[in-house]
Amino acid sequence: MRALLALGGNAMTSPDGRARPEDQIAAAETAMEAVADLVAAGVDVVVTHGNGPQVGNLLVKNELAAAVVPPVPLDWCGAQTQATLGFVLMDALDAALARRGVARRSAAVVTRTLVDADDAGFRTPTKPIGRYLPAEEARLLVDHGETWQDRGAKGWRRVVASPEPLEVVDAPAVHALVVAGFVVIANGGGGIPVVRRDDGTLTGVEAVIDKDLGAALLARSITVDVLVIATDVSHAVLRFGTPEATPVGRVTVGEMRALAAEGHFASGSMGPKVDAACRFVEQGGGRAAITSLAHIVEAVTGDPTGGAGTVVVPN
Template sequence: MPKKRMVVVLGRDAFAETFPEQQKAIKKAAKAIADLIEDNYDIVITHSNGPQVGMLHTAMTEFARLDNLYTAPPMSVCSSLSQGYMGYDLQNILRTELLNRGLYKPVVTLITQVKVDPFDEAFANPTKVIGRYMTEEEAEKEQQKGNHVVKQEKGYRRIIASPNPLEIYEIDSVKALLEANHLVIASGGGGIPVLEQGTNLKGASAVIEKDATAKLLAEGVKADTLLFLTGVEKVYYGFGKPEARPLDTISVAEAEGYIKEDIFESGSMLPKIKAAVEFIKGSDNREAIIAPIEKALDAVHGRAGTHFTK
């Protein structure tokens, strides 16, 4: 039986904000992914990095503030650091899980860059809040540098763009590793956003929505399945309301109608819905699923989660 190809998207529930807690959390995700590998899937993993990239940016900016020999890091550097240390934990724990099952499959983390358009309207309308709280004076200095800030209850914080991903530069490397029977971790946190300037790639002050890049990644490796592993049992119509109801299946037409109704949270379920719909629309032979981590194998066999249909 030929292997099917899958992109697995790990949400923030698969990780944690402290190093020890993260290693514990990843074990659950590693078990789910190993189950899928035993079920004859070739897999590429991508993942969230929201809390982690914010932690890195806050810590390094604070260090630069306390010691003027150092400079605050660009967002692109923080993104690459988060890909590295999260991938390090994930690939080692996955390797252990696979070897304990008698499976030999090399696991590799790829630092991944993603092209964005410098004229993307997201740069004029930033939405992603990051970093530490600042005083009004510090916020004014950030604005003088050309950065955007937003006032919150505890103070001021940076707010950056979330542009649309256009191209994954390392996609050929991902495909080559897949063909060589590797389990690949790529495009963590939506990838490092970069602007193409001739032959140079320049890091952008932005954070890409990971679900949008996951769709691009799945298309690039010609995946059969795009699987979002989350902390919820299913997608709910009217989530958090008394009349909320779970959705076992959603057609493309229904999903597009729900998006117009504005019933999904913009920072949570909405990006997954949009990515799933766009992935499904691209081919008759694709499937997209949103399911809880612990039911990943049940989900691909139709026994759990929410399934998207053409």
């Protein structure tokens, strides 16, 4: 069996949201224990991960240093965090596998994802990133070519495009490593967004790709059997936050799309996860699960007792 595990950004920080190096290392060690259990059970695993807190840290450094050095572009921030988190996750996974006596090696691939240069998001950026700043501080970053919006009393906040992912450029490398027996960490943060120039070459762009949609695209590209989106809750929930809240168990993709159309899943949180799970199944994937890190083994193995979280299957 081949599985792709998409770790949410919370899986790479402390429970209270801190992202100091020691917090990230500890969180990686916890996450990789579950991955090692899957590998020990004979599953071929590919891991993707969020990078929002890590990119956020780099953006703060950009802001503080903007009067001294030019800000690092957002695609560079994605590449840097992919490499750093890949290194941290590899160390944690290698140690977890060694404790189980499993002789499997890991590899991290700094991964690019193709987007359309004409995507509407580039004309009207709407994805907020980073922290709020006073107008005078934001103005310096606008002078460096960034787009910032006045958000009223909170201050100014940067906005970027969030284009549709079209192709994981480096999926063939990921696939080759999986076939060669590696546990692969790839496409962190949805991938580094790139566009194709008129001459066919690629160049990075300032954008943020939804990490869950990027995970679904990679899963289809390397033909995995199951996509597991790990988050901080055990299930997607209907009527979330109300006394009538109900967890969603096993559903067909048609049923899940109907529930999404009724407005049950917020666009800024569970909505993209539900969309990614549905896309994977609609385009030929066996099943997709949304669950907590503690239940990923059951999600991959198809535990029928309900511990697998929200499981989306073909109609």
